[in-house]
Amino acid sequence: MEKIYLAIAFTPLVGAIIAGFWGARIGRAGAHWVTSVGVGISAFLSIIVLLGFISGHREVFNGSVYTWMISDGITFEVGFLVDSLTAMMMAVVTFVSFCVHIYTIGYMAHDEENWPAGSRAGTNSYQRFFSYISLFTFSMLLLVMSNNFMQLFFGWEAVGLVSYLLIGFWSNRETAIFANMKAFLVNRVGDFGFLLGIAAVAMYFNTVDYAEVFAKAPELANTQIQIWGDTSWSLMTVICILLFVGAMGKSAQVPLHVWLPDSMEGPTPISALIHAATMVTAGIFMVARMSPLYELSETALSFILIIGATTAFFTGLIGLVQNDIKRVVAYSTLSQLGYMTVALGASAYAAGIFHLMTHAFFKALLFLAAGSVIIAMHHEQDMRKMGGLKKYMPITYWTSLIGSLALIGLPGFSGFFSKDSIIEAVHHSQIAGAGYAYLMVILGVFVTALYSFRMFFMVFHGEERMDEHTKHHLHESPKVVTVPLIMLAIPSVLIGGMTISGVVFGDWFKDVIHVAPAHDVLKEIGFHGTIGFFFHGLFALPTLLAAAGVGVAYMIYMKNPEIADKIKSAASPLYALLDKKYFFDELYQAVFAGGSRWLGKILWKAGDQTLIDGLVVNGSARSVGFFAGIIRQIQTGYLYHYAFAMILGLLLLLALFVN
Amino acid sequence: MQFEASNLIPVVPELFILSLACLVLVIDLFIDDEQRIFTYALTQVGLVFAIFITLSVGQTEAQIVFDGSYIRDGMSDVLKVSIYIVTIGAFLYSKEYLVEHGLFKGEYYVLGLFAVLGMMVMVSAQSFLTAYLGLELLSLSLYALVAFDRDSKTGSEAAMKYFVLGAIASGMLLYGISMIYGATGALNFTTVTTALMGTGMEDIVLVFGLVFVVIGLAFKLGAVPFHMWMPDVYHGAPTAVAQFLSSAPKIAAFALAMRLLVDGMLPLHSDWQQMLVILAILSMALGNVIAIAQTNIKRMLAYSTISHVGFIMMGILAGTSEGYSASMFYAIIYAVTSLGAFGIIILLSKKGFEAENLDDYKGLHERSPWFAAMMMLFMFSMAGVPPTVGFWAKLFVLDAVVSVELTWVALVGVFFSIIGAFYYIRIIKLMYFDKAENVLPVIGNLDTRIALSVNGVLMLALGLFPAALLTICVRAIGS
Secondary structure (H helix, E strand, O other): OHHHHHHHHHHHHHHHHHHHHOHHHHHHHHHHHHHHHHHHHHHHHHHHHHHHHHHOOOOOEEEEEEEEEEEOOEEEEEEEEEOHHHHHHHHHHHHHHHHHHHHHHHHOOOHHHHOOOOOOOOOOHHHHHHHHHHHHHHHHHHHHHEOEHHHHHHHHHHHHHHHHHHHOOOOOOHHHHHHHHHHHHHHHHHHHHHHHHHHHHHHHHOOOEHHHHHHHHHHHOOOEEEOOOOOEEEHHHHHHHHHHHHHHHHOOOOOOOOHHHHHHHOOHHHHHHHHHHOHHHHHHHHHHHOHHHHOOOHHHHHHHHHHHHHHHHHHHHHHOOOOEHHHHHHHHHHHHHHHHHHHHHOOOHHHHHHHHHHHHHHHHHHHHHHHHHHHHOOOOOEHHHOOOHHHOOHHHHHHHHHHHHHHHOOOOOHHHHHHHHHHHHHHHOOOOOHHHHHHHHHHHHHHHHHHHHHHHHHHHOOOOOOOHHHHHHOOOOOHHHHHHHHHHHHHHHHHHHHHHHHHOOOOOOOOOOOOOHHHOHHHHHOOOHHHHHHHHHHOOHHHHHHHHHHHHHHHHHHHOHHHHHHHHHHOHHHHHHHHOHHHHHHHHHHHHHHHHHHHHHHHHHHHHHHHHHHHHHHHHHHHHHHHHHHHHHHOOOOHHHHHHHHHHHHHHHHHHHOO | OOOOHHHHHHHHHHHHHHHHHHHHHHHHHOOOHHHHHHHHHHHHHHHHHHHHHHHHHOOOOOEEEOOOOEEEOHHHHHHHHHHHHHHHHHHHHHHHHHHHOOOOOHHHHHHHHHHHHHHHHHHHEOEHHHHHHHHHHHHHHHHHHHOOOOOOHHHHHHHHHHHHHHHHHHHHHHHHHHHHHHHHOOOEHHHHHHHHHHHHHHOHHHHHHHHHHHHHHHHHHOOOOOOOHHHHHHHHOOHHHHHHHHOHHHHHHHHHHHHHHHHHHHHHHHHHHHHHHHHHHHHHHHHHHHHHOOOEHHHHHHHHHHHHHHHHHHHHHHOOHHHHHHHHHHHHHHHHHHHHHHHHHHHHOEOOEOOOEHHHHOOHHHHOHHHHHHHHHHHHHHHOOOOOHHHHHHHHHHHHHHOOOOHHHHHHHHHHHHHHHHHHHHHHHHHHHOOOOOOOOOOOOHHHHHHHHHHHHHHHHHHHOOHHHHHHHHHHHHO
């Protein structure tokens, strides 16, 4: 039983190691074969595991693989917890990763053109890229399969590391380096909270094992602790909010969302894999996994709800004014992550995970389709220079259409089912902030439709705005690119309707996700079969808003393009606010980056150079060196001096001990 | 003493090594210089066999034979196997060096095997005389090995110093033993222990005896102020010999300390504890500080050994089984690390050129990134930087000392380790941040390169998974 899980997790690692260390030797084809086959095996086995859970003959596995150490009664282990939640995540991660591996073969085929001639970092960049994405798959699998907080943290940091490496993959570009630094630093903020949360768990529960922590949680539900002064805090609220701060960093929630749009500096395949489908959803997964803890703190749930709702609506608005095709998709990802977070806050964990899954497919599809367009446009990403691509790229066109429809929630498509369950769940939620959240997610539907179809029309319809040279070379992308698009398009349409009754409203997550009876909003929705849900949603407010969004987009960008400019000039302060992304970047740049540089400079000059370096380090080093120089003179090389030293030692000991 | 055949079963490994040494000696007489590789192969195969023999003879409970003068227990099994493995490694690394320096002779292996035999006797000693016998067998072989390059002036000088000082130390040890015999009327550890329980420290002769025995031990371990032979011997001896000298005998010296002090004189624990505290602190202080002033890497490693010996003694002085197993772990890890560090020196040394100055390591990263990385692992492990295994070795020892309320000793140890980290990290700085003075590629035989890689990766692997080896050590001490 355990072997299959080991194989799932470690085959990608083997591929990554081979392609990473021996990339030059096995060549480009060798690298993409070894990693793709590794991830392929992993995907195949994951699907077997998933099918096992669906048919019900596979049991939950919770066991340790290796005990790393036992310190002060806390056992640190490498272990797997594989239940229906994990199985689903494993299948999604490995499947999307597999599609991305294949797609990359086409996308990175001419990567050498992206590097200056003779650059050292550019040598074997193709192999390195494959090594990284396989390594990512491994890290992500360890994260989702973990049965304890330590391994969770390892996976958490490991995916962060690979994300950092991949955002700055084109390390010769100034902007890429800036973006990966930014992602790294912003994630530090989140991870600091996360680590404090884990530390709090270890401190009060005296264990880092999930099962033990969850079993002990109800006992500690009413514990109050003092952090600062005399104010007492509920332990559960503190732990949950700290852990969620980690999720805010990784899953890019306001105000820690600023790194995700910039991460689009990385190659498109990883934008799809890491910054849309999998890594950024780690926070969502983590909160769902910790549901037994979160259910004990309504304060934390409200906090999550409000953060998520804010992210869902306001980042969607920014998507309206972006002109870079990948950035539109990136803001869309932020907004959708907000939706998932809202679901968590409303205790509709199953709906959040469900949206995570459907989103993984259609968002990966949209990214890869955007990548396909970018390849055809010779790495031009500005939508103002596109248009009318429909006739040149039919497969990309149709798969993009499917992805966009799934994203805006056209009834029948995957996104419809998942988004509607979230909206319904929030509607039924009673906790503080639910009213605000409901308003945000409802308005978000309109915004989503608007920016999605704005992009769609600007890219595929309308007049052809590219230059003659590009136009001349326009053609559909090769099969390695289009086949993954088709592979992802199928679940984007079907998976929602097929699984909603089981995953969201059935007992798929029974015993895995814990929901307190008072919070069980999904039960209150009153689900009467998939067909019923479909018809109920067909004429409901969200669908109408989505249709309105598409209609407005059609009006503005197809019929009367001048409207767009009129609106822009009429509402210029608002436009400026959105264009500057609510000035988050400027604020952080000035306060945090500037402030810490200022502080750093002071510490460097006064603290480091004068005090530490001057006095302590150089001073003590000089004195140690001085003494060393003197004492070494004892070693004269004369035998009788040596013997004399021994006799002295003898006398010393005798004098001390004989009395 | 009555002879019983069953007495021989626990000593089968010793008998095997003895026969192997004799066999190698005889066979070597009949082969030419070109076929010397055969001697080498026979020795190595024999040592591998010895591992299996020792493991198959081993049982869980201890066996004491020859009228209580010889013991086979968990600790002796583990230490013997470690000694074989380290020796195999040392022979493997040194082969190329010996060939290039014209020292590839059968005597090297014969002396090596006798040294191994001496160490085995030390490890299994259960009476003062057996311990002394083993010690002398080891020492005599080592004196000869240090002078192995007959034409080297520094080699002969080092051997001479080593011999004279060793003789003084042996004299002191014997003198101490004779006084203990005088006070207790016995030589084997069990009887001595029983006798000591009655008298305690009132007997002045006993105190004299203890001091002299501890001094004899301190010399073998190389503790300050009985350390002076070490830098000169490491420096003067052929690098291959220095490598052997710095690795396996340290394990044996640990065993000797365990046997003499713990098995033999545990009732005097509070006294020898204080002596070891003094010696350990002096060793850590002097070893780490003087190492900084060295420009020769072999001398630097000699001082580094002295400081590590301080740590080994620190575990023993705790006087708990936790401390003993921590020390044992430390000794084994130190031997393996030192083996690797000298392995790199040997790899870089070529005919007529000894890579023994620190400057020879400048820019090693450019010449061979892989072996620079290996050297980095060895240095980090010696400095005790996680995730290498050296970190755990230090941690376990410190933990053991802290848990017997000797926190101040642990603090002193940490303090000097920090000072010591400087010279290890200086090597890394030289390798990675300085420009290479020569740009010759690093070449070595395949077996050496593989062994070094395994050795280096082991530092990391054991650092990530320290539990297995530690469990072995804990179990060995517990039995």
